[in-house]
Amino acid sequence: QVQLVESGGGLVQAGGSLRLSCAASGRTFSSRVMGWFRQAPGKEREFVASIGWRGLTSVYENSVKGRCTISRDNAKNTVYLQMNNLKPEDTAVYYCAAGSTVGAVPSQSDYIYWGQGTQVTVSS
Numbered sequence: 001q002v003q004l005v006e007s008g009g010g011l012v013q014a015g016g017s018l019r020l021s022c023a024a025s026g027r028t029f030s031s032r033v034m035g036w037f038r039q040a041p042g043k044e045r046e047f048v049a050s051i052g053w054r055g056l057t058s059v060y061e062n063s064v065k066g067r068c069t070i071s072r073d074n075a076k077n078t079v080y081l082q083m084n085n086l087k088p089e090d091t092a093v094y095y096c097a098a099g100s101t102v103g104a105v106p107s108q109s110d111y112i113y114w115g116q117g118t119q120v121t122v123s124s
Helices: none
Strands: 003-007 010-013 018-025 034-039 046-051 058-060 068-073 078-083 092-099 111-114 118-123
Touching (some): 003 092, 003 111, 018 118, 034 068, 046 068, 058 068
Parallel strands (some): 010 118
Antiparallel strands (some): 003 018, 018 078, 034 046, 034 092, 046 058, 068 078, 092 118
């Protein structure tokens, strides 16, 4: 069992930055793929970024490539999402998820544990 708690969301102006954190409990964190997803009002939840179990591989959704960086610290059971040059269209609830595989994957069906989410609002 893995429990996930996100933090770091908030209100930021366009062009600003935020760093999201996701603290995980459980002994299997370091052997799992971790991902970030987001859901904007009235839209389906979508993939943002994923990182493999050792932090050596990562995958990004096209619209965040070059603006977001996912990283993990297995010693701290924490995964991060650094978001730069934020845009109003990045406004969403951001969810952290832990998967059943070890490599970075974008498919939601590969993730079995989910956090409660943290709100990110980008004003224009």
